[in-house]
Amino acid sequence: MANQNNTNQTRSQLPLDQIPADLVSLADIEHYSTQHLSPGVSAYINGGVADEICLRRNRLQWQCYFIEQRVLADCSAGHTRLELLGQALDHPFVLAPVAHQQLAHPDGEVATAIAAAALGGGMIVSQEADCIYSDVVTATDHLCWLQLYLTSNEQTNLTKAEIAARTGFQALVVTLDAPVNGIRNRLHRSGFQVPVSTNRLSGNGLDERQRKTPEQLAPGSSLVFQQLMTAAPNWQTMAAFVKHCPLPVIAKGVSHPDDAQRLVDLGCQALIMSNHGGRVLDESVTPLHALTRIRKSLAPDIPLLVDGGIRRGADAFIALAAGATAVLVGRPQVHSLAVAGAAGVARMLRILRDELEVTMSLAGCPTLASINSTCIYQSAREQQLC
Ligand SMILES: Cc1cc2nc3c(=O)[nH]c(=O)nc-3n(C[C@H](O)[C@H](O)[C@H](O)COP(=O)(O)O)c2cc1C
Numbered sequence: 001m002a003n004q005n006n007t008n009q010t011r012s013q014l015p016l017d018q019i020p021a022d023l024v025s026l027a028d029i030e031h032y033s034t035q036h037l038s039p040g041v042s043a044y045i046n047g048g049v050a051d052e053i054c055l056r057r058n059r060l061q062w063q064c065y066f067i068e069q070r071v072l073a074d075c076s077a078g079h080t081r082l083e084l085l086g087q088a089l090d091h092p093f094v095l096a097p098v099a100h101q102q103l104a105h106p107d108g109e110v111a112t113a114i115a116a117a118a119l120g121g122g123m124i125v126s127q128e129a130d131c132i133y134s135d136v137v138t139a140t141d142h143l144c145w146l147q148l149y150l151t152s153n154e155q156t157n158l159t160k161a162e163i164a165a166r167t168g169f170q171a172l173v174v175t176l177d178a179p180v181n182g183i184r185n186r187l188h189r190s191g192f193q194v195p196v197s198t199n200r201l202s203g204n205g206l207d208e209r210q211r212k213t214p215e216q217l218a219p220g221s222s223l224v225f226q227q228l229m230t231a232a233p234n235w236q237t238m239a240a241f242v243k244h245c246p247l248p249v250i251a252k253g254v255s256h257p258d259d260a261q262r263l264v265d266l267g268c269q270a271l272i273m274s275n276h277g278g279r280v281l282d283e284s285v286t287p288l289h290a291l292t293r294i295r296k297s298l299a300p301d302i303p304l305l306v307d308g309g310i311r312r313g314a315d316a317f318i319a320l321a322a323g324a325t326a327v328l329v330g331r332p333q334v335h336s337l338a339v340a341g342a343a344g345v346a347r348m349l350r351i352l353r354d355e356l357e358v359t360m361s362l363a364g365c366p367t368l369a370s371i372n373s374t375c376i377y378q379s380a381r382e383q384q385l386c
Contacts, residue, residue, distance in 0.1 A: 014114070014115070014118055014342055014343040014346050015340075015343050016343050016346060016347060018340065018343065019339070019340045019343055019344060019347050020032065023339070023347065024351070025311075025312075025351060026311045026312070026332045026335075026348060026351060026352070027311065029332060029335045029336050029339055029344065029347075029348055030046075030331070030332065030335045032335075032339050033104075033334075033335035033336075033338040033339050036104075036338040036339060037103075037104065037338050038192075039190060039192075040190045040191065040192030041103045041104070041192065042190075043186050043187050043189070043190035043192055044100075044103070044187055044190075044192050044194055045103070045104070045331060045334050045335075046186075046331065047184055047185075047186030047187050047190075047279070048182075048184070048186070048277070048278035048279055048282070049182030049183055049184055049185075049278060049279050049280055049281065049282045050182065050183050050184075050185055050282040051185075051282055052186065052278065052282070053282050053283070054275055054278035054281065054282045054283070054284050054286075055277070055278030055279075055309075056278075057278070057286050057309075058275070058277065058278050058286065058287070058308035058309030059309040059311070060309075060385075060386070061286040061287070061288040061289070061308070061309065061386060062288070062309060062310070062311075062312070062314070062315035062318055062319075064288075064378060064382045064383075064385060064386030065318045065321075065322075065376040065377065065378055065382065066376065066377055066378070066379070066382070067314060067317060067318065067321075067359065067362075067363050067375060067376055068363060068374070068375050068376065068377065069362050069363060069364075070362075070363055070364030071364075073361075073364030073365075073366070074366070075360065075361045075364065075365070075366040076366075077366060078357070078360060078361065078365075078366035078367060079366075079367060080092065080353060080356060080357060080360070080367075080368060081367075081368075082325070082326065082368050084122065084143065084270075084303060084325060084326055085143075085170075085171060085248055085250075085269055085270060085303065087122070087142070087143045087170065089120060089121055089122055089142070089143060089326070090119065090120025090121060090353075091119070091120065091121055091349075091352075091353045091356065092316060092320065092324075092325070092326040092327055092356075092368060093121055093316065093326070093327060093328075093329055093349055093352050093353065093356075094121060094122040094123065094124060094143065094305065094326050094327070094328050094329070095112060095116050095121070095122070095123040095124065095328070095329060095333050095345075096124060096274075096277075096307050096328035096329060096330040096333070097124040097125060097126035097127070097147035097173065097175070097252075098126055098330050098331070098333060098334055099126040099127075099128035099129065099194075100126075100128060100129075100130055100194065100195060101126075101129065101130055101131070101333075101334060101337060102130035102131070103130075103195070103334075104334040104335075104337040104338040105337040105338055105341050107337075107341050107342065108129070108130045108131045108337075109125055109126075109129045109130065109131040109136045110131045110135050110136055110139045111337060111341045111342035111345065112136075112333055112337060112342070112345050113125075113136045113137075113139035113140040113144065114139045114140070114342040115336075115342045115343070115344075115345030115346040115348075115349065116140055116142060116345070116349070117139065117140035117141060117142045118342075118346050119346055119349040119350060119353065120142065121142060121143075121349055122142055122143030122144065122145070122326075123136075123140060123142075123143070123144055123145075124145045124146070124147050124173050124328070125137075125144065125145070125146050125147065125169070126147050127146065127147055127148050127149055127160075133146065133163075133164075133167045133169070134167050134168070137167055137168040137169060138168075143170065144168070144169055144170060145169055145170060145171040145172065145173050145250065146164045146167075146169040146171075146172055146173070147172075147173040147174075147175055147252065148160055148161070148164070148172055148173070148174055148175070149174075149175055149178070150174055150233035150237055150238065150241060151231055151232070151233060151237075152230065152231055152232060152233055152234070152237055154237055154240045154241065157233070157237065157240075157241045158241070158244055158245070161241070161244075161245045161246060161247060162246060164247060165246045165247050169247065170247065170248075171247050171248040171249070171250055171269070172245060172247050172248070172249050172250070173250045173251075173252050173272065174238070174241070174249055174250070174251055174252065175252045175253050175276075176233075176238075176251055176252065176253045176254065177252070177253025177254075177255075177274065177275065177276050177280055177281075177284075178253065178276055178279075178280050179228065179229060179232035179233070180224055180228045180229065180232075181279075181280070182276075182279050182280040182281060182282070184279065235262070238251075238263075238266060239266050242266045242267040242268060243266075243267065248269040248270075249267065249268050249269065250268060250269060250270040250271065250272060250305075251263045251268045251270075251271050251272065252271075252272035252274055253272065253274050253275070253276060253280075254271045254272065254273060254274075254290070254294070255273060255275065255284065255285045255287070255290035255294075256285075256290075257293050257294050257296075257297040257298075260294045260297065260298055261297065261298065264298060264299075264302055269302075269303070270302065270303035270304070270305065270325070271294065271298075271302065271303075271304055271305070272304075272305040272306065272307065272328065273287040273288075273290040273291045273294060273304060273305070273306040273307075273324075274287055274306065274307045274308060274328070275287055275308055277307070277308060277309075277330045277331065278308065278309075286308070286386075287306045287307060287308040288306065288308075288318070288319065288322060289386075290306075291304060291306045291319065291322050291323055291324055292322050292323065294323075295322065295323030303325040303326070304323060304324055304325055305324060305325060305326050305327065305328055306319050306322075306324045306327055306328070307327060307328035307329070307330060308330075310327050310328070310329055311332065312352070312355055313351075313352050313353070313354065313355025313356030313357070313358065313359050314355060314356075314359045315327075316352065316356050317356060317359040317360065317363065317365075317371060317375070317376075318376055320368060320371045321371050321372060321373055321375040321376040322373065322376070323373070329348075329352065332348050333345050333348065335348075336348040363375050
């Protein structure tokens with residue numbers, strides 16, 4: 001599989017007319033993608049942790065709120081534009097970091113970046129991307145951040161940050177919720193081996209997190225505690241990273257208000273409420289609940305982003321009403337890539353944006369700034385369910 005900018009689609013020529021006309025929702029795209037993905041790759045992309053309780057809750061969380069419909073509101077000057085850490089975006093859907101996108105389509109992350117830019121949106125590139133970082137950065141003139149996993153080695157972390165800055169990324173997203181992988185039983189059952197990141201081959205310059213097998217450890221020691229958690233960052237490493245990083249730092253995978261405050265105090269410029277798409281801790285707090293708690297406890301000007309199960313424009317509306325500045329979309333980008341490469345991702349983003357615009361109009365909110373907590377409510381029954 002080629003590790004270069006091998007897409008021949010340019011932004012102005014996305015063959016949107018070649019996408020089946022009956023793909024009108026993200027659920028349709030997901031359904032259709034199964035024809036293009038092997039069972040093993042499907043298990044890797046769609047699976048969650050353990051019993052997948054958290055994966056199901058991620059979808060359910062958005063169904064626990066009603067949106068207040070308002071009549072006769074003038075939304076004729078409406079738009080979905082926003083500014084995020086100084087960068088202009090046409091809509092609040094940012095593509096979440098999703099590793100190994102060439103499993104879905106040979107054009108991988110380059111195609112995703114082209115689609116994000118075509119729709120005036122942003123993308124966070126996974127540390128474990130298959131394409132060469134500079135090719136991805138070149139494919140977009142919009143928000144393009146790199147996601148990193150830190151190690152316990154401060155120098156290694158800073159070297160990564162310097163490579164990212166030289167490559168042209170505008171900010172770094174540090175994922176904190178997965179110092180160890182969750183117990184992904186669906187993936188284990190499938191027998192699929194996640195490929196070693198092609199980063200090293202393609203010259204991205206960042207090694208995947210180093211893993212040892214149990215046989216490589218001293219007898220009696222724990223793979224989790226003595227290997228993975230020993231190599232994992234802690235508060236001290238994070239503080240040093242934020243202090244010396246040449247780029248703004250955003251923390252991803254935050255759910256506790258105390259952690260959120262401490263990360264902001266260290267200098268993080270934005271936070272992402274996420275449970276890694278239900279792939280790490282099955283009993284984790286839902287991102288929407290985390291967002292609600294953290295929004296209440298932090299200064300209102302700290303940008304908060306949220307992800308997990310966002311599949312409709314109305315889900316994004318609820319997130320924005322609960323205090324999010326923007327939302328991330330994970331799996332749908334690889335489903336769309338599998339179906340139609342860059343054009344598929346562009347179609348997916350257009351669907352979400354159209355749905356959000358319709359929801360805003362029906363809720364009487366002409367701009368993102370006019371969406372607030374009074375736009376949604378939970379009945380006692382919904383409170384019990386969620
Ligand atoms: C196949 C796959 C790979 C992922 N890879 C990464 C990654 O490399 N780094 C990261 O921070 N999050 C990763 N995530 C989590 C996403 O960034 C995001 O938090 C999650 O997918 C959002 O939930 P959703 O898929 O329901 O939209 C991955 C998720 C999936 C499904």
